[in-house]
Amino acid sequence: NAGVMQNPRHLVRRRGQEARLRCSPVKGHSHVYWYRQLPEEGLKFMVYLQKENIIDESGMPKERFSAEFPKEGPSILRIQQVVRGDSAAYFCASSPMGQGPGNTIYFGEGSWLTVV
Amino acid sequence: GEDVEQSLFLSVREGDSSVINCTYTDSSSTYLYWYKQEPGAGLQLLTYIFSNMDMKQDQRLTVLLNKKDKHLSLRIADTQTGDSAIYFCAESSSSNTGKLIFGQGTTLQVKP
Numbered sequence: 133n134a135g136v137m138q139n140p141r142h143l144v145r146r147r148g149q150e151a152r153l154r155c156s157p158v159k160g161h162s163h164v165y166w167y168r169q170l171p172e173e174g175l176k177f178m179v180y181l182q183k184e185n186i187i188d189e190s191g192m193p194k195e196r197f198s199a200e201f202p203k204e205g206p207s208i209l210r211i212q213q214v215v216r217g218d219s220a221a222y223f224c225a226s227s228p229m230g231q232g233p234g235n236t237i238y239f240g241e242g243s244w245l246t247v248v
Numbered sequence: 249g250e251d252v253e254q255s256l257f258l259s260v261r262e263g264d265s266s267v268i269n270c271t272y273t274d275s276s277s278t279y280l281y282w283y284k285q286e287p288g289a290g291l292q293l294l295t296y297i298f299s300n301m302d303m304k305q306d307q308r309l310t311v312l313l314n315k316k317d318k319h320l321s322l323r324i325a326d327t328q329t330g331d332s333a334i335y336f337c338a339e340s341s342s343s344n345t346g347k348l349i350f351g352q353g354t355t356l357q358v359k360p
Contacts, residue, residue, distance in 0.1 A: 175336070177348065177349070180346060236293075236296075237346045240290060241289065242289075
């Protein structure tokens with residue numbers, strides 16, 4: 133009964149490189165969310181995806197960041213040309229439905245990105 | 249816009265009760281959550297409460313919700329050193345219950 137799986141758990145990138153973070157939701161969950169936690173801050177919503185669709189990307193930076201959740205395979209958060217300010221923990225979460233009572237969202241263990 | 253506020257730090261002695269407070273602004277909040285995060289780790293859901301409830305108890309944890317004042321609290325009875333962590337309050341609306349708005353977190357320090 134696997135929960136939300138994220139990899140890599142820790143990633144180091146040099147400035148200008150690309151970072152790819154992967155998230156496999158709980159089996160049967162078709163809703164995926166990405167959050168970012170900057171050092172000593174709370175989590176901030178980035179993007180909400182369903183299979184093959186971006187539903188809400190109101191928290192995504194306008195440039196360099198993209199997310200996808202293909203029909204097959206994990207959700208990917210991609211950061212191009214990373215800068216030091218991208219250093220953060222990136223959390224993925226999944227849920228079985230997007231709205232309505234009884235919804236519970238499950239968080240992964242996070243991916244810690246360090247840009248050097 | 250929506251906002252969730254918490255005090256940043258709380259220190260208690262082992263065996264005492266801890267009360268962590270949270271205020272929120274979104275009147276359409278439907279679910280309110282408490283998460284625990286230990287250093288370098290992910291989020292652990294402690295408990296959540298529907299907005300039509302005013303209290304929920306689960307073993308050592310008691311959640312109180314004052315919807316009129318938009319105030320949420322988490323009481324931990326008989327606090328232990330293992331309870332030392334950062335505690336996040338979060339809220340979501342019924343239109344998208346997976347899109348949570350988090351507070352900045354309260355660091356709980358438990359002294360032996």
